[in-house]
Amino acid sequence: MNAPMPHPAERLLARPLPAQMLSALSARFGPRLSTALAVREQHGRDESPFDVPPPDAVVFCESTEEVAFAVSQAAQHQVPVIPYGAGSSLEGHLLAVQGGLSIDLSRMNRVVQVHADDLTCTVEAGVLRTQLNREVKDMGLFFPIDPGADASIGGMTATRASGTNAVRYGTMRENVLGLTVVTASGEVIRTGTRARKSSAGYDLTRLMVGSEGTLGVITEITLKLHPLPESVAAAICFFPDVEGAVNTTIQLIQMGVPIARCEFLDRHAVRAVNLHDKLGLTEAPMLLMEFHGSAASVAEQAATVQEIARDLGGNDFQWATTPEERTRLWTARHHAYLSGLQMKPGCRAITTDTCVPISQLAGMVTAALDDAEAAGLPHFVVGHVGDGNFHIAYLIDPALPEERERAEALNDRVVQRAIAVEGTCTGEHGIGLHKQGFLVEETGAGSVAMMRAIKLALDPHNILNPGKIFQL
Amino acid sequence: MNAPMPHPAERLLARPLPAQMLSALSARFGPRLSTALAVREQHGRDESPFDVPPPDAVVFCESTEEVAFAVSQAAQHQVPVIPYGAGSSLEGHLLAVQGGLSIDLSRMNRVVQVHADDLTCTVEAGVLRTQLNREVKDMGLFFPIDPGADASIGGMTATRASGTNAVRYGTMRENVLGLTVVTASGEVIRTGTRARKSSAGYDLTRLMVGSEGTLGVITEITLKLHPLPESVAAAICFFPDVEGAVNTTIQLIQMGVPIARCEFLDRHAVRAVNLHDKLGLTEAPMLLMEFHGSAASVAEQAATVQEIARDLGGNDFQWATTPEERTRLWTARHHAYLSGLQMKPGCRAITTDTCVPISQLAGMVTAALDDAEAAGLPHFVVGHVGDGNFHIAYLIDPALPEERERAEALNDRVVQRAIAVEGTCTGEHGIGLHKQGFLVEETGAGSVAMMRAIKLALDPHNILNPGKIFQL
Structure with missing residues (x-):
């Protein structure tokens, strides 16, 4: 079972920054230490759909030595430290569930x-x-x-x-x-x-x-x-069904075609990027691929892919060889998440991140889509299908707990199916706050106990981003 | 400084198997538990040039459950366990420096x-x-x-x-x-x-x-x-000097040529494989390369390599495209170590394993060779030069401590130079017994302290292959 979000009561575990530590930090960092609510709230947030528990203070460090000083202070007073980079994580990594000090590293940008x-x-x-x-x-x-x-x-x-x-x-x-x-x-x-x-x-x-x-x-x-590869080409291709797109990917991987990128968008995701980026793409399951290599190698890879895709129902191949055309396609792909959110104004997304052995991928995506259709929640799929990793985003109204529950139940089923075929609950987003129950199911209590033993050995007072990955 | 071999006196730390444990193992494993000296000596040995401290007993396990049983016994009695696979490690990993139980896994071969x-x-x-x-x-x-x-x-x-x-x-x-x-x-x-x-x-x-x-x-x-790649081709090429061979490799890597294998043999290594495998190769610095891919891609890689090599003095390209020809070349390469040993009858080899950023490789190999020539010890070099990893083997008479010392001093210099350019003392052989001092120099006392903390957290009684990587 998925671990629930920490109840607000867990804020009772908060370990506030003592005045002595604040003044030591202030003496060292001056105006680069902030306790302003707006700054703290910004640093207690990431791209996850969770409510924000802000840290008690934020320090903007400019060197490893400054970070060491800040962590030494936290160690001395046994208060949490949470490293902050760009704020783009998706699993609640930045939420200060026990308060503490956010260490903003964005000025360490050399x-x-x-x-x-x-x-x-x-x-x-x-x-x-x-x-x-x-x-x-x-x-x-x-x-x-x-x-x-x-x-x-x-x-x-x-x-x-x-x-x-x-x-x-x-x-x-x-x-x-x-x-x-x-x-x-x-x-x-x-x-x-x-x-x-x-x-x-x-x-x-x-x-x-x-x-x-x-x-x-x-x-x-x-x-x-x-x-940088001598030659780069990108292509899109549309399929009558999810299986055709995913099976094309599987065959490419199995043949050892050294494809650089192989992204899947379902028809909802294509519609979203069409609306957002005015692309006019066919609203059907789509692969967006990129090939790197010598000119001859890229041409050969491209020919192989077209042949495989055609056999599996792929059609309407479109090539992008100029940097501008490629950028246009990849920008749309990168906008897919934000574009998808705009399909339901005011919504937030609950997003899965399973990764499975590649032979299982078509079944996983199809089952996830069938469940989502049946549940009647707006959704879209994007996937790094060459790795067996896909994301289905369920769009929920944050004011309606029932929608969140429905999305979580769907997420649960996707993860259970992935674990059943020796896949993982998270291909790339991490465990954070939200997947701690899944971690135990996936790897077993013994492995999580080993992780805990390592954590306690290296951080005996649990000051480093406490409450993430597992509870101590 | 390189850590010396544990002195025989450290055998005082030996933790012998108690009779109670031996009888529990005997009851479970019957004849698959052995305390015969010949079996024990075979299991206290690897391919390193160190003397053999044998374990007190050897158990031949046939399943994970059997291993778990054996380790549980060792845990209960706090005696060492040393996993044994094929006995081919090079850094003393299998030496039972505190006695204990060797767990032979060779029957777990499914x-x-x-x-x-x-x-x-x-x-x-x-x-x-x-x-x-x-x-x-x-x-x-x-x-x-x-x-x-x-x-x-x-x-x-x-x-x-x-x-x-x-x-x-x-x-x-x-x-x-x-x-x-x-x-x-x-x-x-x-x-x-x-x-x-x-x-x-x-x-x-x-x-x-x-x-x-x-x-x-x-x-x-x-x-x-x-x-399996659709097409495979191997080639050898000879160079007037070490730099030409190594710089050819560097340029290939920097250009992103997807070469599969790129091995260097110095003239001594070539002479050794000539003697052993009757190959009749030119006794000069040599690259042995292999290309994998589609037929067109292999042909293209090959053309690129020939062009680069020729610019750097490479000559006498010989291609092997049939499996038999390739096998002949790679078998010779695999024999290089044993062939090298035969250049000095009765010798043992002290072998370096440094790996450096690739731009530093030519200088490293040349300096190592110059030092070895000056020291007058027979030696040869083989290298996985595509990775920046090479081995210089110094051939010593095990009866002459002075030769061992001279070889260790040479080894020391090779490692110091590698560490100075942000390389590693071991690319692939491991730390084992022999490189513990180098490990501290390379990664710092703080990192080794972190390794120790992890070790103690996961193995508080130090029963798992004690005395390897670092001393507790």
């Missing part, structure tokens, strides 16, 4: 170094992914992880983000080489190196990636970069 | 399931990599990680192995999806799923991968498989 020859760079945690790509583009490089939102690299690391390019380039898990981390005691450690592989002890880098701020505050990240 | 549609499989820990590849070949699939030795999948997981295909397909880190693990208390947990990505809580899978048996006994592994 690309510290780029080693173009080695295809690596080191960035501060507040660097945004689009900013990084702007800064390395002229060197012929790019950073492929693209979760849609213009998230911070620190936040993407903390949630193990992925997105549209993961099918070819992997997720944050595969693209982070090393980290600078402030531990629960305020100490600064380095994990990993700039070497592309290592067998040197426990993989602390991968332990921190996806730890949602509960094991340390990530302040710098060393990343793999990739050469 | 491929439990293959999901060809999903490109995943689940195997028991004792399955050998060549066996797995034999079993999935007819389904058009392969498992790419190839450390040379016919290692067990469990051992490869525990050491975060990689090898010749990592440049394209990644290491064990990227190819393990999930695990069954027996914890220090004898409990069985599952980590990960069959989904290709997940953000569900701490990445226990990656924490176990590379933990060298110190955090749990891995009994089953769920792996990614890959489609």
